[in-house]
Amino acid sequence: MKRVGIIGGGQLAWMMGDAAKKIGVELVVQTPSRNDPAVTIAQDTVFAAVDDAIATEILAKKCDVITFENEFVNLDALSLLAQQGVCFRPSLKSLAPLLDKYHQRCYLRDLGLPVPDFFAVDEHLNSVQSQIKALSFPVVLKSRRHGYDGQGTFIIPDWATLQQQLDTSIKDKTASQPLFLIEEFVPFTRELAVIASRAVDGEIVTYPVVETQQEQQVCRRVIAPAEIAPHQAAEIKAIAHTLLNSLQVVGVFGIELFLTADGKVLVNEIAPRTHNSGHFSLDGCETSQFEQHLRAVCGLPLGNTTLNAGSAVMVNLLGYENSQSDYKNQRQAIAEIPQSHLHWYGKTESRPGRKLGHVTVLLEHQHRDQAIAIAHKIESIWYPSSLSGLK
Template sequence: MKRVGVIGGGQLAWMMGGAAKKLGVELIIQTPSNQDPAVSIAQDNVLAAVDDAQATKLLAAKSDVITFENEFVNLEALSLLAKQGICFRPRLEALSPLLDKYHQRCYLRDLGLPVPQFFAVEPKENLTSKIADLGFPLVLKSRRHGYDGQGTFIIHDLETLQQKLAMNQTIPTASQSLFLVEEFVPFERELAVIAARSVEGEVVIYPVVETQQEQQVCRRVIAPADITPHQAAETEAIAHTLLNSLQAVGVFGIELFLTPAGKVLVNEIAPRTHNSGHFSLDACETSQFEQHLRAVCGLPLGNPQLQCATAVMINLLGYENSHSDYQDKRQKLAQIPQAHVHWYNKSQSRPGRKLGHVTVLLENHNPALAAEIAHSVESIWY
């Protein structure tokens, strides 16, 4: 039996549980709390912060290979373990250019992939001339540790930008954020694609999806996205180029913008399974979680294609501070035809926290019906 160590114990690791059973894989989890979702599906766990390299050494002693549920790790410390022969998949060199969003932007640009205009914010730099090239509004992003909209700010004028940067300067140096500035892309819609690459270099790509965000947090995913064959091919080519350049092993999520002119731009890369791929648990022969385990274990990759005409995935986000398990609402959601409810068993709800998701499968491609179903789910939940 292959033993896979997973750094991180949230819902992304928890959703590997079913695939691990199917493949005969044993999961060992490194996570800071025994209340985290993945603890319940692991044969063993190491209770320590995900950036604790000493804990990862313990994890390695129990594992054949180590993978990542999230990217908030200490690469420098892990590289010392890699030199001792510990196997990480994806390899650390594939993560290195992606964890800092400015470095990620530079890497994508240097590969020739389409990205928004951007620049790094240097300490005490006069930004006036650089901003003149972009204009307002613009996007200010923390270079590290941002997710679900955290660390991302839409800025509408120079005064607000200066205030934001000045506030950052007032906190202790160790806690200050490094920032980059990007042009604001007035996109027609947001897209995403899940891609996986095997040890042998085979790449498989899931259908391109549309993601719908509110307050920069994903609310809904529609699979497949209503885009042209050329735009789908362009997106797939981006995924091939990126994963092959990184020599990645495992699943990566790629977020994109589709501009009103029909141009595809890369927004961000997640070097792991991704919220935009949750539909695959119910709608595809091989889920993104099974695909990731197949890749990191050196198994043949599975079929990523949809087994239905359309899938609608709706995140169940916290809207209050509570310890409820919302059993009544979940039962109502489960009564929707072809609905599959996934509950992450988190002990605490708070506004914006991802508590679960619902995927509804449709036999026909009907965007209006997909929107209606999403509204029905949200009217029950919220």
């Protein structure tokens, strides 16, 4: 039986548990806390920070291949293990251009893929004023590393706010390169995403393109499939093929995109792992993104990605308070919605914005308004009425 090591023990690793049983794979997890979700499904656990390369060396001795639940890793340290024969999938080489968001943007641009205009900026605003004039406000300021769920991303309306944000941001004073990038603000009509997987033999499969809806820059809802033109879906599929083939990826990647008012598709960001926009596949597809990822990294044939319902809507259950509640009553009410499938991550602590679980509802037909109405019903159950403005 093949053993797969996973660096990271959050819900993305936890959701690989059922898939591992299905295809006969054992999971070994490297994670810092005994309370992390994936600890409950792992056959073995190395308790250490995800960027602890010494712990990863121990992990490597317990498994056949190592993969990643998140991208907050130390590639330089892991490269020493790779030189010693440790098998990482996706490879460290395929991750290298993506972990710094500025480098990622440059890589996408150099591939000829459509991206927003952007440039790097350091904490002293060197050479920024002339470049800002070329873009015009508002702009988007992003931390180049370690941003997720909206953290490290700021919509900047004017020059004074930019200066203030850079002054107040927590910065690594020892960094030898710029810490942020600035990109044009895209007045998109919809945000889109696609999950794509590439096998060891180069086969690529994609899931249906989905619409993602963010609030406060955190994903709240996903509608599958997105109501877009066939040529737009084909263009997004081609983008996925170009990217994964260029990187020689093995595994699942999430690709986030913008759709502009004039129908253009722009690539926003790449997640080199399973992704929130693909959670619907757990209940809506024959092969979930989590099974697909394990299939890819284990060298197995990739599975069917066809949606097995007319459409699906996924809603994240986000924390809205500091609490240790398990929200049993709300979960029971949500579970009574017809064709609903609720996944609770078992986290022991809630805090505002934290992803505690998600629910997917399968629908007979593709109807965006119906999907949004169901999402709002779920949110009306989950969030207190005092927080209705969040919805």
